[in-house]
Amino acid sequence: MRGRPALVAVTVIGALALAGCGDSDSGSPASGAELSVAAAYIPQPVSDSMAAGFLTITNKGDAEDELTSVSSEAGDVTVHETVDGTMKEVERLPIPAHGQLVFESGGNHLMFEKLKQQPKQGQTVSVELHFAHSDPVTVKLPVKAATYRPANGHSGH
Numbered sequence: 001m002r003g004r005p006a007l008v009a010v011t012v013i014g015a016l017a018l019a020g021c022g023d024s025d026s027g028s029p030a031s032g033a034e035l036s037v038a039a040a041y042i043p044q045p046v047s048d049s050m051a052a053g054f055l056t057i058t059n060k061g062d063a064e065d066e067l068t069s070v071s072s073e074a075g076d077v078t079v080h081e082t083v084d085g086t087m088k089e090v091e092r093l094p095i096p097a098h099g100q101l102v103f104e105s106g107g108n109h110l111m112f113e114k115l116k117q118q119p120k121q122g123q124t125v126s127v128e129l130h131f132a133h134s135d136p137v138t139v140k141l142p143v144k145a146a147t148y149r150p151a152n153g154h155s156g157h
C-alpha cells in the first residue's frame with residue numbers, strides 16, 4: 001500500500017519541475033529508471049503453503065535499477081533464479097536500462113513460502129516489489145490454472 005502514494009508524489013513533483021524549467025529530463029540520475037510490470041501471474045500451486053510467481057519488469061528509462069526484495073502479506077517471498085535446473089535464492093536482480101527483467105517458468109521466479117492459505121484460481125495475491133532506486137511497486141498477481149502460460153511469453157527453451 002505504500003507504493004501508490006509515493007508514485008503519485010513523484011508524478012506531481014515531475015510536473016512541477018517541468019513547468020519550472022522545461023528541461024529537467026537530463027541530468028537527474030535519481031529518476032533514470034522507468035519501471036512497469038506486466039504479465040504477472042501465479043499458476044495455482046499443488047502445495048498449500050508454497051507457490052511460484054512470474055512477471056516481467058520493463059525499464060524504459062536511461063538508468064538501470066535492481067530488484068532488491070519482494071514482500072507480501074500472503075506469506076514469505078524470496079527471489080529465485082534457476083541454474084542448471086536447480087533453483088537458488090538471489091539477493092538482487094538487475095533491470096537494465098531500456099531492458100527487461102523476466103520471471104518465467106523454468107527461470108527466475110518469485111518463491112512464495114509459508115503461505116497462510118493456498119492460492120486458488122481466480123484469486124489475486126498482492127506483492128510489493130522493492131528496488132535499489134525506484135519507489136516500491138505494488139503488483140496483484142492473478143492466480144491462473146496450474147498449466148497456464150502467458151500467450152506471448154517466451155518459454156525457456
Ligand SMILES: [Cu+2]
Binds near residue numbers: 110
Ligand atoms: Cu524457487
